[in-house]
Amino acid sequence: MLFNEIEVSAVVPMTEPEPEPEPEPEPGEELVDANIMLGLQPTTNSTHKIVVGGPTVPQVLIQNPSSATDGMKAGSDDDSNNTKIIAGTEAGGNDNGYSGWDSVYLQYDFGKERDVKKIDLYRNTYPAAVSTFKNVKVELASTADFSDSVVVYEENDYEQMASNKGAPQSIVLESPVKAQYIRIWGKGHYIQNTNSSWKGYSNGILFNEIEVIASIPKSELPTPPPEEEAKNIAAGKIPYVRGLTPTNIEAITDGQVDKNYAVHNSLGNRWLQFEYRNSYFMKEIKFKLEEGSYQSVKVSVSSSPTNEGEVVFYKENWTQSPDMTVIDLGEGKLGKYVRFTVNKDSSSPAKYSEIEIWATGKNFDESKPEYVEPESQYDTLVWSDEFNGDVVDESKWNIIDGMANHGAIYNRKAVSIKKDGENSYLAINSKNYETTEQLIEAVGWDQYQDQTLKNHVTWSSGRIESKNKFSFQFGRMAVRAKPNDSQGIWPAIWMLSQDETGHDEIDVLEYLGQDAWDAWTTNHFGILDKDKGSDGISTKNYEAWCQDFHVFEVEWSPEIIKFFIDGKQVHSTTTAKSDGRDGMHTRPMFAILETQVGDGWVGSVDYTKQETKQDSDYLVDWVRVYQTADQPVVRFDDLESIVDGKNTDYYIAPEFYTDGLEELSDGKETYENKDNFYYGGQPRYEDSRVIVKQGAKEQFLVYHIPEVKDVHLTAYYQTIKGVKFPSSVGDLKGKSMRSSLREGSEVDFKIYTSADGNEWTEFGNVKIVDNFPEPNPSYARHTFDAYGLPEGTNYVKIEFPDYEGAEYTQENGEITKVQNTDIQLAKVTFLQEKGADIPEPEVLLDEIEVTKTPKKTEYMEGEVFDAKGMQITAKYSDGTEKDVTESIVYSKEPLKTTDKEIEISYTENGVTKTVKQKITVKAKENPNPQPGEILEVKVVPGEAEVKAGETKAFTVEIVSKGEVTKDVTWELSGNKSRETKINQEGVLTVSKTETAQEIRVKAIAKSDKNKHGEAVVKIKKNTEKNPIIKPSNSSGSNNKPSKGVKTADEMQTGMWVMAVAIAGGVILTLTIKKKKHH
Secondary structure, eight states: OOOSOOOOOOOOOOOOOOOOOOOOOOTTOOEEEEEOOTTOOOEEOOOOOEEOSSSSOEEESSBSTTGGGSSOOOOTTSGGGSEEEESSOOOOSSSTTGGGOOOEEEEEEEEEEEEEEEEEEEEOOBTTEEEEEEEEEEEEESSTTOTTOEEEEEEEEEEOOTTTTTSOEEEEEEEEEEEEEEEEEEOOEEEEESSSSOEEEEOEEEEEEEEEEEEEEGGGOOOOOOOOOOEETTTTOOOEEOSSOOBSGGGGGSSOOSSOOEEEEEESEEEEEEEEEEEEEEEEEEEEEOSEEEEEEEEEEESSTTSOOEEEEEEEEEEEOSSOEEEEEEEEEEEEEEEEEEEOBTTBEEEEEEEEEEEEOSOOOOOOOOOOOOOOSOOEEEEEEOOOSSSOOTTTOEEOOSOEETTEEEOGGGEEEEEETTEEEEEEEEEEOSSHHHHHHHHOOOOOTTOOOOTTOOEEEOEEEOTTTOOBSSEEEEEEEEOOOSTTEEEEEEEEETTOOTTOEEEEEEOOTTSTTEEEEEEEESOTTTTOEEEEEEEEOSSOGGGSOEEEEEEEOSSOEEEEETTEEEEEEOTTSSSSSOTTOOSOEEEEEEEEESSGGGOOOOTTSSSSOSEEEEEEEEEEEEEOTTOOEEEEEOOSOSSSOOOSSSBOOOSEEOTTEEEEESOSSTTTOGGGSOOTTSOOOOOEEEEEOTTOOSOEEEEEOTTEEEEEEEEEEOBOTTOOEEOTTSSEEOOBGGGGBOTTOOOOOEEEEESSSSSOEEOOOEEEEEOOOOOTTSOEEEEEEEOSOOTTOOEEEEEOOOOTTOEEEOTTSOEEEOOGGGEEEEEEEEEEOTTSOOOOOOOOEEEEEEEEOOSOOEEETTOOOOOTTOEEEEEETTSOEEEOGGGOBOOOSOOOTTOOEEEEEEEETTEEEEEEEEOEEEOOOOSSOOTTEEEEEEEESSEEEEETTOEEEOEEEEEEESOOOOOEEEEEESOOOTTOEEOTTSEEEOOTTOOOSEEEEEEEESSOTTOEEEEEEEEEOOOOOSTTOOOOOOOOTTSOOOTTSOOGGGSSEEEEEEEEEETTEEEEEEEEEEOOOO
């Protein structure tokens, strides 16, 4: 069922004295036909309480009991205007539980016997659907127990069609029936969407109005309840403005008729409207526009936000006078919306001085209830961001930078923290840069593979996600946000599986900007082009959702997924829970906040630039994640480094790794390029993966993770060349080599478990999910799921496939041998019991920053850098900072005109971080150099990268006037190994054991030792890991571990053994090296 706004009311049984009998009508008094239902309250036989305000709190049997007899036939698509009972519990599945529902009724007491002639039933409606109302029956009786029942409508389904939607089901009696009671039965309704194939059962029986026409004495005509005095319901209210962002909109209802105009910036025929929660009788509407001529002005009153309703004022070629225009509506027009549609001319915006709407009603309370958390088992806050800082906290979020998606490029400039007085928000900005070229120049573009951009990609927008930084499995996520609207703008709050398996996606909010009153909540599951499915609804609000902040929320459990808006449940689903598509998502998920622009579901923006705001913000106040106090936690390794990986309360690093594993990062080769490793449609920054070195065997990682429950591996496999065919989802589809393996080829990862790290058992129940394969050169993503590891598991070993000897068949029949780069491990995700023995997080040095610039940044050639006034701040992995200015290192060599910046470094616990300070160096004035003078010494190349264990040759260029000797002396500085040397021919040899990250090569002129040049050399870390471990047995079972796996006694120390053959003998070198722990 769809809930828009809910009033909670209940009928409380109570003992009352017998009413005084009504006087009999005078003989001969005139009889009139009238609706005898006004003001009556119903009872019901339904025992199914309606959940209002919380997912587990039963509240009322009858919701809004007065609505069906208040005399207002309006707003039937808004549940707050309807009286409602339910026939049973919506349970999902094929019939949503319908087969188990009850036939239930509403019963009304007329107070005395009446001669009933006609019954009109006005039911609930949906903007884009029709309903078949199930098991409808209507009966009349003179007794409350209906022992003398007269059935006036036999049990049958009543079908609503597009042509009669909103019209009553009229039951005209052939002759009057004398009765005091009426019962109206039903068993829910069956909904058919009119703009899609969606259909399904709903448990509600709802009536917008019930009228019973009977002959009664004129003196007994019901007296309508007295209305309050008319009020100006527009005072201080901000209208919804369709199209471009208005200017000074507050002035439209500030009570001042002056030239301080509110400007509707869209040109031509454009509208704005005032939106109300309650229905009112609009009695008088006053407005004042900027004086002058108008092509047309129209004012209308409606009960629906998407329908202009009844036009109460329309003029063409009209002139606004100095006075306010008054529209007298007599007894009033019933509605919730007043729309002003104004066309000044094709090149001028409409300007409003003041609007007043004078109305009467039963309730003028338009206040919005405070958010109250739904009652939930997930009540312990485990992660949040209140966005109270000055910048986005990148320890919690990845900011997507450079990804083109639909009509926009996500970029860092589009996300910021916005201050509004004491409030602070995340702002995701959507802005039109007019042309693709101007957009790329302003924000950049990370071009994926051979991607091209269409001309309509002119928008900048933003996306942040907690991927690789926080994920959770089951819980409740709440986000307080104010989405931005208008055509083609698509703000969203959603979650995606941490390993991005299949289509594991929960959309907490999708807001199609042109449909400003609909908030979509959807659960997606299954595999694209295989068994992908979804279950979602839109929830309509009386006021455009973009007008204010709302709390959008999901409660995700293994049994059911529930969606809430402002604390009220709006949708729940169990679809695909047990049909193999993992509809309840049994993998950790991460949060995403973004605004997409144009294309796809939302459609295009308005290229005339009138209906789409050209620069607007999606605001997020906070994000909060709740779980139970003792719930298992996620531990994660993105394999950024198997050598120096970090251990925190979220990240986990391997305790041990074999020597034949190699780390890969983003590179030029196909097997390195990050653009080839992704889940379709998602950002491509998966730039750390691990492979087996060529020729290596029996390779594995070992994790020490006490009380681990589940393991998920995200792996990539080579795709078949030349396979690129259309799929059912429109994207081109490739083919994984795993689907073309030749008989006998085994390329799957294996998972072993152990209680003590000594005895290992292969876990046999590993489920492999084959995801939608992207075409070559992209790699195919496969997920290995190990659920329910044996109780007491404290160690997990991940064994890489032995690729040698494995083969697969290309599409043309060619047999191809599997290469070591064809199989890559990208992520390892664990679920661990909370409170297990998690190592204390090591506080690591993350970066250093210049927080105060030095007093002096301009120098003359030959001067030395002066750090006075400069402050360097170190930042750590736990979010702390400290001033380290006194411990920094920088060059004290004389400055040259080629120096543009000074590199400053700081080292702590073996970790060195650098930052650069910009400087300007001017040449010394020397207008008359003497003959034989050296002007400049330059080392070529000036910058270089050299791997440890390799050499690099440098040359020197000397600029002089006159004849000079050009001999130089070569020197080296910054090296930490004595074996790193440079000879006098300029050949640098970097030791294999060199640990410095950067060294400097200097050439000094022999004829003038004050003249020298420098080159900066970056030392690349040797990628060989533990080069002399040789693992043995990895077969698992209950055997002893391979020698490459540490036993319990070897956890702190690894034994490295090297045998070197020399002249027929053997020298045995034993090296003991302690593995670094965090």
